Amino acid sequence: MALEVPYANMVRLQSWSMIKNRRLIMAEKKEKVIPDEYIPEVGSRVVTLEGKDYLLQNDAMFTFYDRAAGEFSSFFLGLKDEKKILGCKCTKCGLVRVPPMLTHCPDCDFAPTELLEVGQVGRMLSTPPITYFATSMFLHQAPFGRGRVVLEGADTALSILCYTTTGILVPGVITKDTEVKVIFKDERVGAVTDIFCVPTSELAPGQIAKKGLQESELNWAAPKEPKFPKATDEDVAVYKQCFKEMQALAAEMSESKRARKAIEGWKRDIAVKTRAGEFAMYINDGDFGIKEKKLESPDFIMACEDLRTLLDGLRYKGAITDSVIMKKLWISKNMEFTTIFKLDRLARFLAREKKEQAAK
Secondary structure: OOOOOOHHHHHHHHHHHHHHHHHHHHHHHOOOOOOHHHOOOOEEEEEEEOOEEEEEEEOOOOOOOOEEOHHHHHHHHHHHHHOOOEEEEEOOOOOEEOOOOOOEEOOOOOEEEEEEEOOOEEEEOOOOOEEOOOOOOOHHHOOEEEEEEEEOOOOOOEEEEEOOOOOOOOOOOOOOOOEEEEEEOOOOOOOHHHEEEEEHHHOOHHHHHOOOOEHHHOOOOOOOOOOOOOOOHHHHHHHHHHHHHHHHHHHHHHHOHHHHHHHOOOEEEEEEEEOOOEEEEEEEOOEEEEEOOOOOOOOEEEEEOOOHHHHHHHOOOOOHHHHHHOOOOEEOOHHHHHHHHHHHHHHHHHHHHHHHHHHO
């Protein structure tokens, strides 16, 4: 005998089935509030009106309209196309402002200004603060200093990002009155972030003198490793004990589902150098391992005089990031600070998991 289902119930069943199917489709497609095809590409272009070039930009704000640099296009196009820095000089008092954000001088009854090129070497007006923990928009640039440099031929200071080729940027590398050289990025869009500066003490005379020096011409691959004194028998004993404890911690971290999430999708081969020995640290998409081995081509080098500094970080008894900032631990590449941050998360996740298990 066939089972008859009331029409109203059939409608409810069909409606529920449609809702479930739609939810499944949405989950698979991961629909966004604003679909990707409606979001303009980040970039810039030049338009010419009445014989003059103007820069139009679309940036991370993802607006649906281009933003014009207007009468200041010459400065940004100078960075992008000619690798030169422009300022504006008052035709009356001679004051040179960089960047050239005034077409008339407010100190001279609004006398007109004229564009001129300034030098690419200057001195820091003050000690730049360093950003280690940046927002998502600037995460790929951190750590970086943000300071103001008075370039040769200029009377005012230009706001600029500061870096070092010697490894991680830490306090003391760039201070007030440090002489710096403006460096141009290889790929430029016509923005003030097309340039940054490094200390001239890290460059060869030819690099300092060259106009329009690009980032690819710098020696980023040969940072200055710290030198440690010869290890004593006590140092060696401490090293061996710390190494043994770190291997045990690494095994725990690799077995912890929560800790593995801290390094998911991340792969790094790290050479760790200390006063008493050297070993390899491996991050491989959730797996974390430590082996007594010297790496020939590591992704970067980590160095600390006392291995207890790194061990305490992995035990969650102190932040590894703090050790870098306080110069207790050195890394060879500035951009690998993200890896250090992930190691801190790795230690924190394991510690929290143990605490929760102990509370049960």
